[in-house]
Amino acid sequence: MKWEAKLVKHNKEDRTVVYFKKDAGLIARIKKLAEVKWSNTSKAWHLPDTEENRKKFNIECPMVLNTIHLQKILQFKRWLTSKRYSESTVKTYCEALSIFLRFFNTKPIEKINNEDVIEFNHDYIIKNKFSSSIQNQMVNAIKLFFLRIEDKAININLVHRPKREKVLPNVLSKEEVKLILDAHSNIKHKTMLSLIYSCGLRCGELIALKPVHIDSKRNIVLLKNAKGKKDRVVPLSPKILDMLRDYYKTCKPTNFLFEGQTAGKEYDARSLQLILKQALAKTGITKPVTLHWLRHSYATHLLESGTDLRYIQELLGHSSSKTTEIYTLVSIKSIQQIKSPFDDL
Secondary structure (H helix, E strand, O other), X not given: OOEEEEEXXXXXXXXXEEEEOOOHHHHHHHOOOOOOEEEOOOOEEEEEOOHHHHHHOOOOOOOOOOHHHHHHHHHHHHHHHHOOOOHHHHHHHHHHHHHHHXXXXXXXXXXXXXXXXXXXXXXXXXXXXXXXXXXXXXXXHHHHHHHXXXXXXXXXXXXXXXXXXXXXXXXXXXXXXXXXXXXXXXXXXXXXXHHHHHHOOOHHHHHOOOHHHEEOOOOEEEXXXXXXOEEEXXXXXXXXXXXXHHHHHHHOOOOOOOEOOOOOOEOOHHHHHHHHHXXXXXXXXXXOOOHHHHHHHHHHHHHHOXXXXXXXXHHHOOOOHHHHHHHHHOOOOOHHHOXXXXXXX
């Protein structure tokens, strides 16, 4: 078989992913299919998860969960919700548990043990080439379910876990950031991207902002219930404050600072990603830039300008200083001062 297909989660959507070695004929054929997209991350083509696409690529439909398993998943969801886990975590953990219970659909939950988790890890997660982050999410969800719902400890140390990948944050130069922020003439689009960079915000933090969170007298932005359910404040530059005032006069938001097409409703995260994509197209920057790159760039540029790492940690809302210290590995201020021995040849 020249290709391999499987079902995966891509940007929180069910997709049929097709892998094959570079072949002009196959590429031409798959491009003709409806809603097909290329993923640079997975290095594969993906399509909507439909019955037609499953038949086309010979993908078996997942087993239907039995009533007891469905009840357990609902119980787990209620527990996560009552413990105030974020919506995305509740969804991710319940989906992971659902996949696990489908894998052992005929086996009573009370009889599932460590060996079963090891088998699932090897025969499903590894076999389907899921990323190490998804592998950890799935195993963590299974562990939490058995500990809190079944009152049964699963020894995770016996389950092979991936080494934590040491991936450096992607950083743009100040010149590249300026090109991106100046690309849009639309005041809302320009202000949203500028605020992400100028305050080092996450995408979710930006779209959750309300006008009352902007304190123009103290020149700060109040971030409520940010990641980890922690409030924090970040400084607001006079330049971005002027931009916000112009934006407010023009767009007159009623509830959220940045609203979508429906008044009072928060802006859609996917639309915000599209705004960045359009800006990149206008600048000619070909790097696979994401909104989070702007946050990484903010932190790195602060470090290069001499800001103490402890302050950067507070501004970014990192619980551990080790998370913030990674920016020292991509800062070029000290590296540029190192003279190569090649220059002395």
